[in-house]
Amino acid sequence: MSESLHFAEHRLQEIALLVMACVYAIRIFWLTRYKAGRDRQMPTGPPDTNKKKGILYSLMNIMMPWAMESTRKHFIIYSQFIVFHLGVTFAILMSFLIPYAPDTMKPVWVIYLFQVVIGAAFIVGIFRIIRRFSKKVMRAISTPDDYFSLILITTWFLTAFLSVPNKPENGETIMIIYFWLTAFFLIYVPFSKISHYLYYPFTRYYLGRTMGHRGVFPLRGSRQSK
Amino acid sequence: MKERSYKANLLIEGMAKKLNRQMVGSLVACVHCGMCTESCHYVLTNPDDPTYAPAYKADRMRKIFKRHYDWTGRVFPWWVGAKSIFTDEELEELKDISFGKCTNCRRCSINCPMGVDFATFNRALRGLLVSVGVMPEGVAVVSKDQWEIGNQMGVLPEDYIDTLDWLSEEMQSEFDDETAVIPIDKLDADIVYTINPREVKYDPRTISDAAKIFHIAGENWTMPSEGWDMTNFGLFSGDDALGGAVAIRVYEKLKELRGKKLVISECGHGYRSTRCEGPNWAGIDQDFIMESSVFTMLNYIKEGKIKVDKSKNTGSYTFHDSCNNARSCGLYEEPRELLNLVVSDFREMYPNRNENYCCTGGGGAMSMSEYTSRRLKSAKVKADQLKATGANIVVTSCHNCVDGLTDLIKHYDLKMEVKQLVNLVANALVIPEKITAPEVPTVEIKKAPLAGRKILVVDDEPDILVFFKSVLEDNGAIVFEASNGEDAISIALKEKPELMTLDINMPGKDGGWVFENLRRNPEIASTKVCIITGRPELRRLIYDRPVPMPEGYLDKPVDPDTLLFNVRKILEVG
């Protein structure tokens, strides 16, 4: 392994992780500096709902595509969302496994698994890019960061897909690009919309608390009456 | 550097006070995925216009927030879509989006995978705009009424009491029972009943229906002489100070009367404001019981305090969930339970409950006449929903929805009627033996009650003139007509009518001019005036004049019963 690849796999990742952790900590501190509003009224809604149930429901909501009309009606987009985020998880996991537990990446089935998931995520990334550029409403709500983040991650998927076999002897370039992109990704995340997963627990927690207290969560949806 | 207007500066500074953790979370968490887009009724009816998309509308406030309160937007504004505002024209654009393209129905909020609650921060944006004086005229007028007169329709205390007395008399004669009255300011009542001022002005039958139910249930109840308006325009205008003041007015009156429970008549915005938001705006913890009258009526039936016969309510019924009830207070099962107890043919509307579409008159939209065409266009979604049920009556537990639905039913020619649960429960009541009710109930109009009364109808629309004239003449009045300001004054001088119904918006000399000239001319100054306008924001033209106020106000469209009720009230015809 060349020194460049070793640096990209180890020191570069450590620096990037450290920077990301610091910026994250600052972001969380910034958010928590704002006072949380609270509900002073007595609870409303069905007796079997409450704040706790609302919070739990809200946080689990993303795993219940049937719960929201938006995910029910757009199940394909929801499935793409799952695949895309699984791809992110696998590609990040790989950035730890290759340098620190390379043996885990050796079995053929593991290579296939990573390639299938990351490859599928790459295809979803392409679809998402097309959707963002081609739909009028998506263009109207997109910022340069939205386009850049999506293209960045989709490219990163491609390099991750090609790096899965972890065979520097067959050429290091793609792996170096993958690790540099991973580092850039880690540093860039807190400054971009990709940091949404940092806010996700906050927004869903507070929405769940509010809606649970009011008996709106868990959502009852559209039901046939008795 | 670009210079910023005084108002724009104030709005940016004011934002700091509005921000809390929930709101900041919603402002930073949007990933622009577009999943919420189709949950909005405005988008569904304007598919080619992306400016109606919830995320697009939300970004108008998000941009300012990012530019001034989020360092990513301070450092890389263009990159993250941060943008400040500088001019008053930009504030007007914000107003157009915040008030004119969103009813704060919260449907997008429950459809966002990230948990972004746009409706909540759109309300905050409205509040910021209101704080710098940028708002639709109707919002200004109604807010002013609620601050100054104590209710959002400018009902004067004497009119409110008169109406209750009048309804009491009706009830006494209906039941032939001296005790069948609407108690006012009774101490230690078990229930203090609060209403929407619309009920006093346009729909007194809902008050008498509720009174009838309380009477038959043997309830120890009262209505307060003040603090009776449970609606709260602070919800729509985003003005928390108004929200808190109005809520406190209601809560304090309950305490002053030593009432045990506050019952809120059927109104989505009133229920949400008084029950679910009021304590937060007022900064006090709720320490007494408040409930919607839907619960009260349902419990009466369950406890056997009243008996109902559902065969009295003929026809087919569907139910429209008010956004404020269903998506902000969890009130959606009880109205259905009650409805099923008082009608036989109930047909569910889809989608329903938390997922129901807005009546499109929510968020104060009914008072913003400048957006009427937009509102009615977006109402196509609701019209299709209604039509698909095949029902001929739509029931709703919200006064605002009654108006919104009535308007769209007329616009889309749906041949449906709108009713509230209180009407159906009252109609289905089985009157116990000892309380005998006559065959023809409530607000029965005597034959020609206006016989010989001279009324001058002033309006530039020929259809309105014909309509008012026929309703009033059918009831015995001698009607004169004028289609412009000058004619109105000369006919008034010649015929000396007792009452003038006056449109405000007329070409040439408008209603404001007529009103002032009438009041300033000693010969005709005592003529009673009822302003009837389709543009409530123009009531300012009347308010601002240094002459005694008119005796009544009505908003168009007006139905024959409402017209007659108000004319009789002003002329003190029993």
Ligand code: SF4
């Ligand atoms: S508000 Fe929610 S659903 Fe709508 S674009 Fe933003 S993240 Fe997506």
Ligand code: SF4
């Ligand atoms: S709150 Fe309702 S009207 Fe406003 S954007 Fe969301 S869905 Fe549309």
